[in-house]
Amino acid sequence: MSFEPVIGLEVHVHLKTASKLFCRCPVRYGTDPNHQVCPVCLALPGALPVLNRRAVELAVRMGLAVGGSVNPRSVFARKNYFYPDLPKGYQISQFEEPLVSGGAVPVALDGAEPREIRLTRIHMEEDAGKSVHGEWERADESHMDLNRAGVPLIEIVSEPEIRSSAEASAFLRSLRAILRYAGVSDADMEKGQMRCDVNLSLRREGSDTLGTRTETKNLNSFRSVEGAIAAEMARQAEVLDEGGEVVQATMLFDAERGTTHVMRIKENSDDYRYFPDPDLIPLDLDPEWIHEVRAALPELPESRRARFESELGLSAGDARTLTESRTLADFFEAASAAHGSARTVANWLVRDVASILKEREGSIEDSALEADAFAALLGLVDEARVTARSAREILEVLVEQGGDPEALVRERGLEAVSDAGVLESAADAVLAENPEMIERWRGGDKKVLNFLMGQVMRQTAGKADPAAVREILARKMES
Amino acid sequence: MTESLGTASEMREALASGRTSSVELVEGSLERAQASASNAFVGLRAEAARAEAAGADARRANGDVRSALDGIPVALKDNIAVAGEPCGCASRILEGYASPYDSTAAARLRAAGAIVVGRTNMDEFAMGSSTENSAAGPARNPWDPERAPGGSSGGSAASVAAGIVPVAFGSDTGGSIRQPASLCGVTGVKPTYGRVSRYGLVAFASSLDQIGPFARTSADAAAALEVIAGHDPRDSTSLPDPVPPYADALDGDASGLVIGLPREYFVEEGVDPEVLACVREAVTELEKAGASTREISLPHTAHAIATYYLVANAEASSNLSRFDGVRFGLRADGRGLSELYRKTRSEGFGPEVKRRILLGTYVLSAGYYDAYYRKAQQVRTLIRRDFEQAFAQCDLIATPTAPEAAFRIGERSDDPLRMYLSDVYTVSASLAGICGLSTPCGLPGGLPVGLQLLAPALGEPVLFRAADAYERRTDWHARRPGEGS
Incomplete structure (x- = not known):
């Protein structure tokens, strides 16, 4: 049975700001754990978020760069879930009212017509910290590094219009180029500045009915995105070929084995109890300001x-x-x-x-x-x-x-040698050493000229003017 | 034991004339706090307070007086962060936690020279109306130690009523300043939402919480609010408007003020008739001071309690997620992550807090959000509109603060719904984001009751003007526990 993949990507991108999204902590990579933190990003009791305007500008810039519509009002919402790397117990994100709706990213694959992958939305949110497991005396200990907690992100959500791993990769490259051009992000995947979740389902070729999709999380290189898509396509195809059903699940990609496996089954849709964050007022943007940002786009x-x-x-x-x-x-x-x-x-x-x-x-x-x-x-x-x-x-x-x-x-004495006397004598010397080449030339094997030229160039340490040498050699062999 | 000097204004004069010193005032507060049976304090900062008082005296000797509160002892509720001090919210879950930073309110008090002598008792995470839900045990009403001081800022109210400090600060989410002020016979102010920075106030319900003062007079409360109010770039919901000099405009004259009397608040049901009688009498006094009255309507009043508990608990369920045993406070032993969370939060939170987290989690859940949280937000808008329409016809609204005087400790503990009804007169103003004040207006049966005055957003000047005019014509605010009624 032949299947076609239906792929949508969710790409998380660090915005290139000097400080975090809701506090003044610097955004720096490679510092000691928990050294870029303050009461706000540690979520100490009583601390409150204040929005970084520069982050908004960069996110708006990206929205405009992909031709999306920047919403004059967007709302920050709390996404509630417990995890140790999430200090507040909720992530400040955007839900019902994102910053940007729509937009598209051009993709060009060798040998295929260039096309556009449409975007659903771009919204702003804060990054979580990092759990570090088993690197201490006791292997069962986990430690938290909250330097990354609160780093500004945009999440770019594509429509499920991608049809191959190569196209997913081309989409990401195109997206990265736009991010870098617009000065929105360095989008360095190795530094975790750009991470990708893949939503994928299979459907029978020619069919319009969508299959059940899975989400493969946290892919941090082009290769892992391509690998995860290939692996998940193969896994789902095998399930379907055997007459089984794909179960809605969150998957992890094992890059070493090149396989995907189930991290958790989504029995119902996850309940994050989103609601507007009462600590932040709605983000109202002046159309005039949006216009200025647009005008300043490269x-x-x-x-x-x-x-x-x-x-x-x-x-x-x-x-x-x-x-x-x-x-x-x-x-x-x-x-x-x-x-x-x-x-x-x-x-x-x-x-x-x-x-x-x-x-x-x-x-x-x-x-x-x-x-x-x-x-x-x-x-x-x-x-x-x-x-x-x-x-x-x-x-x-x-x-x-x-x-x-x-x-x-x-x-370096690399001036080209075009002095006729020098070139003539070099040509004479080469021809004298290779009489058989002159015979072959005269017999119609014009390719020997290249060999002879190479010899002359060698004699002149590559400095001979090739056009002049060609002309001298040809003239001497003709005569 | 040093006798209380009374109000902050009296202390200010005594300091200015050299009759007393800040060190002496602070020493008096500390002594009275230790001797008091009110359990108003969960912690004193004796050494720091003495040192700061000595500093204030030295400054004063050099002619440097920073504010109306300079050198004057004050108390802060246990949910307002002071750098280096515990900030426990009367909860086990914050055991061992000390705040590394100052709340904006504490920083402004510090800059103004006020001396924080201690942290006051409260209902855990400000959830309650009696100060019984406290890890430190219940606070007691100075008028009758068998009775509750109200809540959740019961410790702050009691500390002023007992004459321990002339000014204390609490937080009001649905009435947590006004109701204990009423039950303890002191003046309490819930400022306009956004007037005082919430930075460093441990959040209960972010869209409702406000820090405000307790004092023995409206004039003192005005001076105290002036110190902590004003825009703060660290609180996105803080209002940019400049703070007028609240205390300057008090001249005892209420003439020209139109006082609205909402008919929904003057029904006999669910309220002690003596409370209503005191409030009616207070309104008559205001009329004598030059005010006029008219009946108004706040038609959505009946939905206020339900709306309040939906909104406040939803926000609380999220705000309290950070107390997870990972970074600070109590951490229970647990094998694995979910056990750590479960045990820490089971052991750390008291029953009322757990009840509200569960209710709040429920109303935000998928499938219930529209029916509860979204609906509550819509009703909230209607309640706000009620007040806008009412304030088109009047400058102030007068109501009872609480439906009854102080109840006995333990009397309501098993009946949370009845306890929630203590807030029936106060939650609407919180939902609308407007300002309110409670001032003593009677002592039926020897227990104080309060007159609540409400004004539109940023209407604090008119609140203070009316309350001050009332206080000048009456002496309820000057009555002290133990002096008889």
Whole structure:
């Protein structure tokens, strides 16, 4: 039997604020446990929450960035449940009246038509702390670290429109790009700044009837999201193939085994006894202010990608790669403006710069490469003052420590050799060593020219102007 | 034993003239607190209070007087946080807990130079109308130790009635300041919701709780409220409006004031006729002071008690979730998490608190929310509207504060519903978020009863003006326990 998955994602994203959602404690990662806490986020008796306006601005920015409608009034509600990492015994979230309704995220899969996954809502809430189990003298002890308690989050809820693990992954990448472009979050999954719950059910292909869904919680990497979807699809398909029924449940994904297993069965829907938080007044937003936030939004990845294709003539692949990060796209545009040819700059960025960065496990953000220097270097290549091979060597220096390309070329003696006398004698020497190649050339094997050019380049330590060498070799063999 | 000097105003004058010192006043309060049989206090901070009093005296000697309460001993209910002091809410579950921070009210009192001599007894987590639901045992009414002082701020009311301190602070959620003020024969003020910061007040019902003062006169209460009132950025529900000088405008004149008498509050059912008679007489006095009266209607009054207990318990069930044995206070031994929670909360909370948590949890549950909590919110809106319409016709509303004088300790313990009816005159104003005051208006049978005055939101000045005018024409507020009636 063939099944189609129906997938909806709930993505929790840390907002990039200096302080927590309802108190002034700093948001910092990697500090000692329980060192970023105060009476409010410890939920000491009598402490009260006060909303962080900056967090609201970032959440609104995200809502606008995905084309959602920002509600002029939203309400914070208490989600009541007991857990030691939840100091108040309730999480302040939004329920009946979220900050943002609707919106959509573009996804592009190789070989498929680009489409949009619609969003149900985006709401604000606070994060919980962290339980740490068994790391003390007694293995059965649990300890609480409440540094994370109260860190501002948005929860982005998609419609159940995702149809494959690859599409889920593409959705998350697209979402991450928007979050980063809009300065809403660093969305670093390794730091737990972006976490994902997967709601998944199967239905027979061609059928409109939805199956029973499960929720797989707390996935914190693209790989685990893809793995969990594959595993849960397989598990549900097996149940259905055997004539069984999928039970509504909360699942956990075992990344090592690549399997999902039931954490708890949801007999009824969970009763969190939501009600409006009487400690907070409704969040009323001035339409004028929302307008200002909208006006201050930077160009977003999707429109930038489209512009790179249509206005700058980049390939779809290059346009997508260059718009994945806002810094990279900004760098590309600055270098293009300085150099003049967007396509040349794109080629060098996507191939050479990308591979140098990959070798160093770095990114354009933390490299020393500057757009002007990069453009100047490509200019030297255009003018044949440096060969592509030498340029690549200079590029590595620029990525590592920056500098002036012309000076670097001079210091390292990498000026391209176009002196006819030098090139002629090098060509003569190579031809004298390889008489059989001349025979093959004359017999019509034009590919030998590449080999011979390589030899000349080697003799000149890669500095020979390739066009000039080609012309000299061809002329000498013809004669 | 040092004799009580009486009111805060009298103490202020004595301090100014050098006839007494803050150290002497504080020493007197501490002595009387220790000697008192009222069980009004759950803890004294003798050393800290003495040191602060010496500091206040030294400041005064340098001409630095910070407020009307500078150097004057006061008491705080055990649910108002003072840095370094226990804040136990008269509950076992907070055993061993000391607050690491000051409530805004305590910080303002500190800045004003007031000396907090101790924490007063209360119904556990402010849930009750008698101060019997206390881990420290019941507080006793200074007028008759066999009787309850009312509640939940019974310790604060008793501490003022017994002359231990001239001013004490309590919290009022549905009447917890006004009702014990009535039963103890002192003045008590429930400020407009949002007028006093709730930061550091341990929450019972967040949308209703307000801190307010008890005093022997309205003038003292006005001065005390002035110290703690005002906007606080740490409480999102705090009002931004500036605080007018409440105590300055008291001239004994009530002329021009229109007092509304809600017909629903002057029915003979469920109220001691002597209480109604005292209140009617008090209204007559106000008329003599220049006020006029008119009958008004608050048509949704009959639903107020039900609405109040739905809203307050729903909020309480959530507010009290943080007492889980994980971070502070009592922690019972338990194997595993749910046993830890169950045992801690079973051992830590008293029966009334458990009853309200259960009721509140129920009304918020899926399937019941619309029928109870949402409906209660709708009725709350109607009650608020009742008052808006009433205040279009009058400046103040006068009612009894409580349906009867102090009842005997133990008399109501097994009848929670009857106990809840003690709040029948006070909960509506709480639901509406307006301000109210209770001042003594009679001593039928030797026990005090109170006149409740209500004013619109931020109408404290008119409350104080009317109450002060009344007090100038009568001496009920000046009567002390043991002096006979």
